[in-house]
Amino acid sequence: MENTEKAVEPFLKVQNVCKEFPGVKALDNVSFDLCKGEVHVLIGENGAGKSTLMKVLSGVYQQDSGEIYLNGKKVEFQNTRDAQLARIAIIFQEFNLVPNLTVAQNIFLGREPVSSRGVLDRKKLNADAQAILDSLNTGISATDKVELLGVAHQQLVELAKALSFDSEILIMDEPTATLSENEINTLFDTIFRLKARGVSIIYISHRLHEVYKIGDRITVLRDGQTVGTRLVSEASMDELIRLMVGREIQRERIREENTVQESMALEVRGLWDRKLLQDISINVRRGEIVGIAGLVGSGRTELAQTIFGIKRRSKGYIALFGRELEKSSPGKCVMRKAGFLPENRKEQGLSLNLPIRTNIVHAALSMLFPMGIVRRKKEKDIAENYRKRLRIITPDTKRNVSNLSGGNQQKVVLAKWLATESDFLIFDEPTRGVDVGAKEEIHFLIDDLARNGKGILVISSDLPELLTIADRIYVMREGRIVKEFKDSHVTQEEIIAFAAGGVVA
Amino acid sequence: MKKYWGLLKPRLDTLSRLTALAIIFLSLVIVSPSFASAANIINVLRITSLTLMMAIGVALCMLVGGIDLSIGATIALTSILFGKFFQVGQSTASMIMGITGMLAVSILIGLVNGFCIVFLHLPPFLATFGVQQIVRGLAYLLTSGLVYSNFTEDFRFIGGGQLFGIPMPIIIAVILLLIISFTLNKTTFGYRVYAVGSNRESARYSGIPVNKTLITTYVLSSLIAGIAGIVYTSRLNAAEPTIGAEFAQTAIAAAAIGGISFRGGNGNVLGVVIGALILTLVSNGMTLLGVDSNWQVGISGVVIILSVLVDRNASVRKT
Amino acid sequence: MNSQSLRSRRETLAHYYHKVPATVFLLFGMILFFSLLSDKYFTVSNIMNVIVQCSSGVGIVALASYLAICSTGVDLSLGGIVSLSGMITAKILTWDIPLFSQIRNNNPVFLLLIAVTAAIAAGAAIGSMNGLILARTKIPSFIVTLGMYKICETFSRVIAGGTTIRINGLPLFEFIGNGSLLNVQIGRRSIGLLPISMIIMLLLYIFFSFVMKKTRFGTYVYAIGGNNESAALSGINTVLTRYRVFLYGGMIAAFTGIIFTSRLTSASAQNGLGLEFDGIAAAVVGGAAMSGGRSTPGRTLIGALIISVMKNGFNMIGMSNSIQMIAIGCVLIAVVSVDTLRNRRRFV
Structure with missing residues (x-):
């Protein structure tokens, strides 16, 4: 037991992070860690604070208090660029792709390789992009236009774009929300491959059955707090649901009498x-x-x-x-x-x-x-x-x-x-x-x-x-x-x- | 204070435009003695009235988030048609037939515009540009090189006559203006126009017949162009296919100066009046001041750019 | 194994089919149509005629229109720029002030260089004015470039001073618009197979094909046309890109002004006015979408050729101007409808 503890030393560590918006405490003393090559699933109901935590980690928001350690060193992200440089990439639910450009152009948009005379090096661009795509085993051609791809493939392009920054941590926000069963399997294959490469993944999801397929550990957020972290192999579905919902908040039922009519x-x-x-x-x-x-x-x-x-x-x-x-x-x-x-x-x-x-x-x-x-x-x-x-x-x-x-x-x-x-x-x-x-x-x-x-x-x-x-x-x-x-x-x-x-x- | 500001803010644009108009007017009164004469003022209003008629139609299209480039060609075609009809009998009967024909054809052009935009999903700019080409081509085709002129006295009265000392074009423009203003402010159709222009999705969710509203708007724009065509033909006492090459541009400029937003849903009839007046005053003033006519075109260009630059809606684009 | 090779072959075929724009078929169809109606149509002399008409008219302007449309704008000042730059060329070549007379007498080539440079600089100046306003604000390009059009027209008229400026005794200048290389004798007439204006047009198109395909700028124009927000998020300087689009557009249009003036060996303020709409029509027929990010310089050239072929063809078969306009309008609406309907089917 002690051995395994040592082997999985946290790569990213979030300690007591708080973030408040006017009227809402979005994150309340959240602690969370991520090991190298781990898929750490974050679950929680809407408004539990998952998105806020992700935005703090990717530099979109700055935390009010608390620390983030990367590889043992304390880091502060002032903007998304900082997070990018620290090799943290996030894939949002809505994509940021330019539809009329090719996959390769999208992956390296704003960072196109140019020769000494300022001429685009298309060969290198396509080859580099194709290499990333192939490493994910996507079957996507780098020279295809993004608008011709389906949602699932567009997501893989986003993934490839994130990897093109040599990201070591990938944050995925509900990646399966718009995918079909087959597409989900492809995505999972990709995630396994990334994991094998040592990429750490924070995976946000609502779908519990997915957790068992790909997660190593699982952390439940509720009302801006971390309410528990479990090894997936040890967590039962019932327990997770209970953690997500918490003790039944006794809400007054507004409807006293049922007014249902026949028609x-x-x-x-x-x-x-x-x-x-x-x-x-x-x-x-x-x-x-x-x-x-x-x-x-x-x-x-x-x-x-x-x-x-x-x-x-x-x-x-x-x-x-x-x-x-x-x-x-x-x-x-x-x-x-x-x-x-x-x-x-x-x-x-x-x-x-x-x-x-x-x-x-x-x-x-x-x-x-x-x-x-x-x-x-x-x-x-x-x-x-x-x-x-x-x-x-x-x-x-x-x-x-x-x-x-x-x-x-x-x-x-x-x-x-x-x-x-x-x-x-x-x-x-x-x-x-x-x-x-x-x-x-x-x-x-x-x-x-x-x-x-x-x-x-x-x-x-x-x-x-x-x-x-x-x-x-x-x-x-x-x-x-x-x-x-x-x-x-x-x-x-x-x-x-x-x-x-x-x-x- | 804050309460009043909330009510005032939406009207600021109109107010600032009125101020600009007043400044131009006053400076012309001071600079040029002949400006303030009744004859000149009437002249200015007469010129404005034609610009205004065209601008009102285009403004309607802009209110629903579109544009109409075809009005100049519509005026040319309807004008030629009138010439054709008139030639047949050279009588009042043929005149009435001609006018009816003009209006019917302008409605048809509007329908084609609307059809292209709604059912073929063409961008309004391209649809009305294409239709413009076709319509002007038809105008040329129908004339076969002829210029129709010397219309009867009754017809010439429409554009050249006076009623109680007021030139007919002004009267017609004012009536048209009142009708459109009423339509926009006091009818469900007007409400729909603003709703569709302001947020087409929301209009659709509210059960507003978006397509019908769009088509009606384009038909109205063309119909108004047809009316302007009658007045113009009568005033010119001639019909030729080259008429109105720049009408669409002038009309759009007047509407834009008057604060009709290109994105739709913003602006009012009063703004268009102010816009048309500013355009006419600037060129009239320059003529009175003896400015080389060559410069006049350019100064109107500067006015157009400046007026949209100071507009509140021209917010700075972020990188 | 077999089925796979079959599939890949079919894919290659489909690939090539998609590479050839449908407008090429339209162009050939039109040429065929006119050839059937007129014996004189498909002759070397007439073909060269169409090409010269294209390169001294809508051809080059279409390239500038395409750039603007590709970045979700529209440039109505182009016609004004053509008029102004042509006028400036003519004025400098004929200006009766001692300095210029002297240069004209001693070194006409140098004067020509000055004139051409001044014309292109004027185009660049107007273009950068457009660009400065449009890149920084959210004012629709329609209205700004319309105003700029009027400003250009004014300058052009003022320089002309109400007359037409005629240029005499400068054969080198006339050569730009009228000369050609590789002249062959056909019948009694000598026909140039490589008109200078065509060469200029082709060079511009080749250069901008290269720019759009092989430089960051080109990629960024497509990117802001495709999705401005994503482009900005990727760290692209969208303001600068948009500015450069209009700057280059102005410079490109200036070439038309020079060629136009040379071809007529005279300049009047009316020259070139209205070309902006022809340019838009050509770019759009070539495949540009008003929503931006579509088409290429090559496709735009095909669009420009289609417009030129139509204009020339209806003349050849003795149809008036009117049919020409109607036909162009119909083709425009038809091409765009087919485009939009096809795209809708693909995405919905």
Whole structure:
């Protein structure tokens, strides 16, 4: 036992690192270490502090206190360059590749080999890139354009780019989120190969079953703290889940009485799309709050978008309030009294440079003003009404939405859909990036809507949120519904087990 | 204080433009005695009214995040068409037929623009540029080298006549302006235009018919160009295919000076009026001051660049 | 084993097929089309005619347009630069001040050098003004270069002083636009197989093909056209790159100005105005996408040839200007539609 301890001397050591953002303690005395040639898996729920820790390690953020030791020496990263020089590379979930350049050009972008006269040495460029790619056994040609590659291959290019800095530590943030089963296996092969070369890898994941395939050790983060490090061979799935969730935080369940009615608000049967969704059947009744749980990339948002007609379905039956929706489009859904609050406020939910009151009437335009003439007075009254009802904090609804804080912006999106008086609403991550107070208000509001007989579908990564408000929960994984919990008497552990694939559906 | 600032800030651009306009106006009054004469002011307004008509249409396209390069060619083609129609009967009936034909064809051009942008997914710049080529080609094709002129008195009244001492182009421009202003500010269509221009994704998620809005906008732009074509043809009392080679550029310049953002969703009708006025005043002032006409083009170029440079939206690009 | 070799052969074939741009077929198709309609079309003299028309007109400007479009911009000042640089050349060659008269009499070659240098410097100056504003701010290139176009036009007009400047008695200068190497006698006419203007155009294209392919600058232009943010994150100086794009564009356009003036042996302020749109059309037909990062100088040249062939061809078959314009508009819209539809299919 003592021998092995000595053999795996920590290569990277993080000690008591703290990082605070306004109002949130993102990292609270985090300690963590990484040995040479080790795959150390970091798990934890959303908001547990994984991403912040990674950003500290890669120089994007600087820690408030605590130390980082590399090879026994204390290091401080002022920026990403410093971390790069210390041979730490990070691969984010969204790629930073230039699509119209070749793989080789991307790998060495900004560092192209040139001959003495400033002429690019294409041969060397391609050969060097190909060497890295081959060492990963990727089968990618260095002269292919990146845009012609699939997601998985693009990720491998990112990986190769990271390695081109001679990185000794690789940080991978949810690398399998968008990959198929085969692609994941390729990635794992690559990781094993890197490991054999002595590269150390910090692997962030939600998916527990993956941990057993590739991890050496596993560290669980919760609420910005490290709650435990285990050897993978000694950790059981149950224990990990328990560590992730912690002791059950006794959240007050908002919904006291179930207000579910008989009539259907939404009914989906056998829905497929071309890429991800497979044979999905769900339903939501009037007065019911249905939750959809699942990991990032499991197809929750795509499902909502397909129902709402933003993405095309390849087959399947969708009905709103008992009437079939043959070809859905957002316009049709709005006419049928259905609404969709998208996940990404700024890009999909708001016209930032327009006034609050204008944003509030956007979805309901043809309903509020059937003659096509906008009555400013009515617009103002509606906006004022929702400002009071939702407590949107602003001196005047004539101001542009861009002036509002995140929570208030979310309330404007809410107001926009309440103004349509829709009887069925899809909420995609309704409280992401919203502070605690506003979060609770939004929960009460959703409950209130259900009491008034509206059907609600809530997509959320925040499990306690679903447990607080949902009457029924579907769990999605890899484009399928893998479980339906008929009532709210579930634990987070059970949901995670299905979402992460710990339990065979 | 802060409360008022919040309300004032969005209007700062308009205010600063108004100030610039006032400064130009006042300095012209001081520098050139003949400037402030009623005749000259009316003249300035008459010239402005044509620029304005064209700029309003282009501004609409810019509000939805597009552009329309085809208006000059549209004016040329509709003008030629009128000449053709008119030739047939040389009567009021043929005039009315001609005007109807002009408007119909301009709507058709707008539809083609919209179709290329919405269904063929062409960038608006290229779509309207291509259509511009085709339309001007048609204009040449239809004339076969002829210039139509000597239209009837009634028709010439549209561009050259006066009502209560006010030239007709000004009256038509003001009416058009009021209609478009009303449309943008007080109709659901106007709201949709801003929504689509400001954030197309969000508009789509809100159930706004984005494609329909885009096509309607391009049709409107062309229709307005058609109306401007009627006024222009009447004022010129001639129809030839070379008309309006620089109209699109002037219109875009006026809209840009007036603070219509190229990215869409920002700007208002008042801005376009100010932009058109600034352009006309600058060139009129230079004429009055005896500036070599050669320099005038360039100074308008400087005005265009300066006005966008001082714009709040022209934020500095980070490396 | 067998299937693998078959596969690799098919891949090579596909590879070559993809290497040949579809526009080449369009170009040949058009040449064939016009040849069928007119006997005089596919003759050496007419082919050379098309080439000279291209190299003294849209050909070189298209290269500058392509550079701007590749970096997600558009350069409308090019026509103005052509006019201005051509005018400056003419003015210096004919300027009646003692200094220049003297040089003209003693050493015309030196005067020619001064004129050409001044013209290119003017192009560089206008280009760098564009570049300075556009690289630093987020103002759309459309409006800035439009303003700069007007400024160029003004300078050109002021220098011309309302007339056309004619250049007489400088055969060496005329040679740039009208001369050629390798003259052959066909029938009664002597036809140059290597016009100087074509050589200049080809040299520029070869040089910029090299720049785009073999230098960091070229890679960076494609990078900012493809994904500006990623390019900046990789440590590329995007501001400098964008600046250089417009600087080079101005210099390239100046060559057209010189050739244009030489070909006509005169300069008027109207010369070259409007070429910027032809240039954009050529670059786009050649495969450039307004969203940036696409096409190559070689493809742009094909685009420019297509435009030139169309202009010349409709003349040859006795069709008016009008059909020409309509055809160019249609080809533009068709080519871009096919491009966008194909790309959408690939990515969606």
